[in-house]
Amino acid sequence: xxxxxxxxxxxxxxxxxxxxxxxxxxxxxxxxxxxxxxxxxxxxxxxxxxxxxxxxxxxxxxxxxxxxxxxxxxxxxxxxxxxxxxxxxxxxxxxxxxxxxxxxxxxxxxxxxxxxxxxxxxxxxxxxxxxxxxxxxxxxxxxxxxxxxxxxxxxxxxxxxxxxxxxxxxxxxxxxxxxxxxxxxxxxxxxxxxxxxxxxxx
Numbered sequence: 001x002x003x004x005x006x007x008x009x010x011x012x013x014x015x016x017x018x019x020x021x022x023x024x025x026x027x028x029x030x031x032x033x034x035x036x037x038x039x040x041x042x043x044x045x046x047x048x049x050x051x052x053x054x055x056x057x058x059x060x061x062x063x064x065x066x067x068x069x070x071x072x073x074x075x076x077x078x079x080x081x082x083x084x085x086x087x088x089x090x091x092x093x094x095x096x097x098x099x100x101x102x103x104x105x106x107x108x109x110x111x112x113x114x115x116x117x118x119x120x121x122x123x124x125x126x127x128x129x130x131x132x133x134x135x136x137x138x139x140x141x142x143x144x145x146x147x148x149x150x151x152x153x154x155x156x157x158x159x160x161x162x163x164x165x166x167x168x169x170x171x172x173x174x175x176x177x178x179x180x181x182x183x184x185x186x187x188x189x190x191x192x193x194x195x196x197x198x199x200x201x202x
Contacts, residue, residue, distance in 0.1 A: 040116040050066070052196055059085075059086070063108060066108075071106050073090045073104065074092075074104045075090045076130025091104060098133065106142060107138040109130055111149065113161065114145045114197075116151065119171060122161065135168060136189045170193070173190055173192060
């Protein structure tokens with residue numbers, strides 16, 4: 001018997017005969033914030049990501065300002081025109097090879113949901129987000145989040161997500177630490193994360 005099997009056996013023994021609680025777990029009072037969008041922006045910035053908030057009319061300019069001059073940019077085929085307007089010379093992904101993706105500097109995508117409590121972006125890789133490789137290979141990821149896509153916490157996000165879709169959860173730029181606990185960024189994905197939060201009431 002493996003260690004995993006032994007742990008599962010002990011868990012099963014411990015809960016044997018217990019009735020599952022039919023009521024959902026309710027977040028304690030004070031666990032949610034009055035302004036989840038501001039809380040989301042604060043938590044994303046804690047991860048060393050760049051966060052800007054704009055109104056819809058300023059979206060294209062914000063996207064353009066997130067990308068240094070001369071960088072090659074790729075976008076998914078279903079990215080909204082108001083976002084693509086910020087990168088008119090962008091390359092549309094039509095099945096680019098890994099080598100092609102490695103030759104671009106940045107990617108611009110939408111997202112499915114933003115989680116205020118953790119500052120996490122979740123992509124479900126629909127047409128405006130593209131395939132997973134698109135958001136993992138380029139060194140800079142510019143992600144657009146509408147304010148109405150921000151939810152309070154993980155259970156709220158999970159309730160919106162389709163478990164049959166591939167999901168990518170992003171909490172800041174890709175980073176890890178070596179044995180000396182020195183932070184190294186960009187090992188498994190983009191080193192630069194730039195999040196543009198669009199205030200939908202603006």
